[in-house]
Amino acid sequence: MATDRLDVRKTYKLYLGGRFPRSESGRTFEITDSKGRFLANAARASRKDVRDAVVAARKAQQGWAAATAYNRGQVLYRVAELLEGRRDQFVAEVAAAEGLSTRKATSQVDAAIDRWVHYAGWTDKYAQVDGGLNPVAGPYFDLSVPEPTGVVAAIAPQRSSLLGLTAVLAPLLVSGNTAVVVASERRALPAITLSEVLATSDVPGGVVNLLTGHVTELAPVLAGHLDVDALDLTGCTGTEVDTEELERLAAENVKRVVPAPAEEPAFDAGPAGPARILAFCETKTVWHPKGT
């Protein structure tokens, strides 16, 4: 009988530079379901793990940004394809993590898959929407285009473990940024399973680095890290972390900051255009003379 079978359980680890290491600190913390029942131990990332993740993200950034927009679109679409294939697994994990009925968890997973498809389609469009020719008063060809900011550190939403994570992560990848993401602290397991999808899709190693652990411990390290270019604090809402201090730390190298909202957004409604993509873009303007 199938019910007699003892299941083989998974060790949940970090996702760092395309690999799945444990925390260098050797620490873990308990993840429970919404009713407090033990689900698994997750790796409790350390300051050193954060630094390693930033190194991996920096190393991968130029290559990811140099991929063609069409290629990045296909890679992000591939994530949706693989998510679809593991839909049941994600429904079960999201249901357990968030305490949702199967029906509600299914709608969260479907929305997350849709979100990857949505952003896959933006890669070769946002530059035309945001950029353009500037009609300067002189004989110059003058063009403005959005470019990725670089390495973005994001705190993933605490409540919406998969959809919220996707809503924050996918748009920052569109332009060619690479990411260090701290997963929802208490609902971390869907994030780690998502990293398995990323690892087996065509997203190059290091483009997404996913850490589990205590947000109050990890966020300040990311906010003060001089090789992080931008900071998304969306997921700090509902945590104990001092976001004012994070913003202060971010000033040390003039990071671009998306502040923490008063309440965690309802991600179900869908993204508001390219706003999250452009929050992590820089406008580059190129002047070239016209002449014979």
Place this chain on the structure above:
Amino acid sequence: MSQTETETETETVPDVATPTWEYDPAPEARELAHIRSSYGLFIDGEFVDPAGDGSFATIDPSTERHLAEVALAGGEDVDRAVAAARKAFGPWSAASGRDRGRYLFRLARLLAERAREFAVLESIDNGKPIRETRDIDVPTAAAHLFYHAGWADKLDWAGLGPQPRPLGVAGQVIPWNFPLLMLIWKIAPALACGNTVVIKPAETTPLSAMLFAELCQQAELPPGVVNIVTGAGETGAAIVSHGDVDKVAFTGSTAVGKAIQRELAGSGKRLTLELGGKAANVVFDDAPIDQAVEGIVDGIFFNQGHVCCAGSRLLVQENVHDLVVDKLKRRLETLRLGDPLDKNTDIGAINSAEQLERITSLVDIGEAEGGERWSPACELPSSGFWFAPTVFTGVGASSRIAVEEIFGPVLSVLTFRTPEEAVAKANNTPYGLSAGVWTEKGSRMFWMADRLEAGVVWANTFNRLDPTSPFGGYKESGFGREGGRHGLAAYLAAPALEG
């Protein structure tokens, strides 16, 4: 004609590149600028005395002559200015875009009508040559007003989210290098988008801002929409940290910009920063060398190098280093340094004793660190603040003059061999405001433009600015853009991130 004959002939051709004649002075009429003996603050549409009795002097940096006493605004004055701006915000933001645009069009026209007066005043107060204030600062400022006037009734179609809304009261702090132009860069988009402003000009260059206040009165701009408070760092800090200011825009040094970002942490205020730079100007061996030399000169000696986007690091491909440096030196011999109001003047005065001191000390460090210093034969006036155009060759990549923003007429020359090395050296800085590239090869130009981490890349040109063209930095040169459609985003509520 044989090669030998050509050479012989060349030797007998006189050197026409270096003029030997004397120029007669050609001064612009100083009387065009009416400088009052003292200036108050411009709050709620009126010139008013400050609450305290503090004032400071503004001087002509080319002569050190005292020009006027200017009111020093304290916290109470800033409160008053912010209150006036808050009161004006309701009606101003509710006014039709058409009417807001009309006021800005009026200001654009009024400024253009009095352009020469503004140019003379700016040259006197700042020390920059009349050629630049007349041909660049003032007309570009008028163009910015005209450009943004046209946006005021078209914001719904700017592609910056549905139902664009203004932010409220904008607190703005600007530098002394382009006093009027920076004032307009800040005021024009803020007003077009429906905000009201409290703005502080730099303490060494307040006069053109106070003259602009007169234009606001002549344009019958509603009182409180533009408030101008004068003072130094403390006045700026009072604006930035004021609880009723919704948006802060700052142009100035990276150190102060970081302090402001820190100060605003957790406040929810919107912030845009336009900070320092250390731009690379990259010259490849196939570049049109004579054009490139003009661009190098324009890049670093325009406005005495008091330009955040100045091309202060010249990266020359090794095989043309000597040729470029020789031609550059010959060209610099022809620059004329002196009276800013003389129409023939290329290089004016350094803006302040403090800035001169900073330039001098960094140049001394450059020499101590082994750089080879060169300046053209150049007589400096006996009074005022002056610094001869200076070129350093043999500069190490980690030398302080190659790393730090000098904000003066000092060029550091470094070399590279391959395009990859040029990119690596150009990007090896925490700054990212601008960059220049000189090459005749189109594919290489775009390859470079893709890779340079800079908000503005000038290809076979340098230091071009236009109201339609977004300007602003990557990395520690700040965030946000000024000019163009992108510049409006700095003065509109951020679009929702989620639907």
